[in-house]
Amino acid sequence: xxxxxxxxxxxxxxxxxxxxxxxxxxxxxxxxxxxxxxxxxxxxxxxxxxxxxxxxxxxxxxxxxxxxxxxxxxxxxxxxxxxxxxxxxxxxxxxxxxxxxxxxxxxxxxxxxxxxxxxxxxxxxxxxxxxxxxxxxxxxxxxxxxxxxxxxxxxxxxxxxxxxxxxxxxxxxxxxxxxxxxxxxxxxxxxxxxxxxxxxxxxxxxxxxxxxxxxxxxxxxxxxxxxxxxxxxxxxxxxxxxxxxxxxxxxxxxxxxxxxxxxxxxxxxxxxxxxxxxxxxxxxxxxxxxxxxxxxxxxxxxxxxxxxxxxxxxxxxxxxxxxxxxxxxxxxxxxxxxxxxxxxxxxxxxxxxxxxxxxxxxxxxxxxxxxxxxxxxxxxxxxxxxxxxxxxxx
Numbered sequence: 001x002x003x004x005x006x007x008x009x010x011x012x013x014x015x016x017x018x019x020x021x022x023x024x025x026x027x028x029x030x031x032x033x034x035x036x037x038x039x040x041x042x043x044x045x046x047x048x049x050x051x052x053x054x055x056x057x058x059x060x061x062x063x064x065x066x067x068x069x070x071x072x073x074x075x076x077x078x079x080x081x082x083x084x085x086x087x088x089x090x091x092x093x094x095x096x097x098x099x100x101x102x103x104x105x106x107x108x109x110x111x112x113x114x115x116x117x118x119x120x121x122x123x124x125x126x127x128x129x130x131x132x133x134x135x136x137x138x139x140x141x142x143x144x145x146x147x148x149x150x151x152x153x154x155x156x157x158x159x160x161x162x163x164x165x166x167x168x169x170x171x172x173x174x175x176x177x178x179x180x181x182x183x184x185x186x187x188x189x190x191x192x193x194x195x196x197x198x199x200x201x202x203x204x205x206x207x208x209x210x211x212x213x214x215x216x217x218x219x220x221x222x223x224x225x226x227x228x229x230x231x232x233x234x235x236x237x238x239x240x241x242x243x244x245x246x247x248x249x250x251x252x253x254x255x256x257x258x259x260x261x262x263x264x265x266x267x268x269x270x271x272x273x274x275x276x277x278x279x280x281x282x283x284x285x286x287x288x289x290x291x292x293x294x295x296x297x298x299x300x301x302x303x304x305x306x307x308x309x310x311x312x313x314x315x316x317x318x319x320x321x322x323x324x325x326x327x328x329x330x331x332x333x334x335x336x337x338x339x340x341x342x343x344x345x346x347x348x349x350x351x352x353x354x355x356x357x358x359x360x361x362x363x364x365x366x367x368x369x370x371x372x373x374x375x376x377x378x379x380x381x382x383x384x385x386x387x388x389x390x391x392x393x394x
Contacts, residue, residue: 009058016051023048097135097142103238107131110144115180117187124154127193129186134206136234139226141210143235146176148186150193152200153244162244162387164251165202166380167235167275171258172208172215172292179205182366183257188373198381202245206235208256208263215292218263219310222298231263232271246387253277253380257329257369259284265312265326269352272322277383279376281329281357281369282337285344286311316347323351325383329372331362355379 023044030040110131112118119126130147152158168185170178179185185205192198208218208227216227236252239245246252254275256264261280266287268278287310289296297306308314326348330341341356348354357375362368 104242111177146205148203150200160390169256169260250385257281
């Protein structure tokens, strides 16, 4: 049974209820003070608690899709940290992907069937969300994606029109399901497009965790996963090869929440010729090693330089400022990142521009990010240029 399947959850519920019943039934038999009685009571308590915790864990994971499979949970992918040595060598890659079969390949549901608010009916009226796998031409990384295509994408008068594109990144360890179900990105985008406050835009929803369960923070790890190259080069090339999206950087933006917001800032500021706009909700402003990331910067003599260049405050102080626009989402109370957000916004100088969404109160959760999302999408719509070029006829 799959990790997120209903049969597994229901089976664990039955097991937990059985444990409770067995404990209640057998408890009088272990009412004594001897070692056997004490061990019996402890065993029943431990078994019941483990079963209940397993039910809660499965229910939460099924709702939030932190881990989509047993392989992800157990770290059994080839590209997990234990096998990171196979990345970055001559032609080596992480999770096996074959670009010769296409850079954008059809995928299974990827949880889309559980997402509320997905467009239904004729795509020319309501738009459509596709599930695909994006394969990195350079990195061979394989990442699942939801692709939201607006109604105009299917209308005859737009048959040759290219569209602006937003690459939306989830936090860690969540996946694309969270962008659809809990951030409500397709639903919100569709509503804004219908209301005329968001220009027709292709939105590509990805997870930044390209080597699960490792948190690569969108960094090219020396001898390890090449996450930055994947998002800065492979993803745009793949999308341009498959969809009618703009070719000029002015039509490209990146959006994310939590660690996905950190990635959005990193990608725009480090690759302004790929992304000219970044909307970051509750981001961090530098990349640091922790137990989920492992060693992101290697052990060579360039380790300090690589670490410094992923500190955005250091970049603003010591490197040429990129010609990009950024939007920061933060809260005066309820989150710890407000002082850091103020410092970052104060450090921005031309040609870079910065705006902010500042809530009076908001926690580090989807309730906060859903409040910020419409304003972030509308800001992105005003910032990105609608492509003038048209697609060639087949």
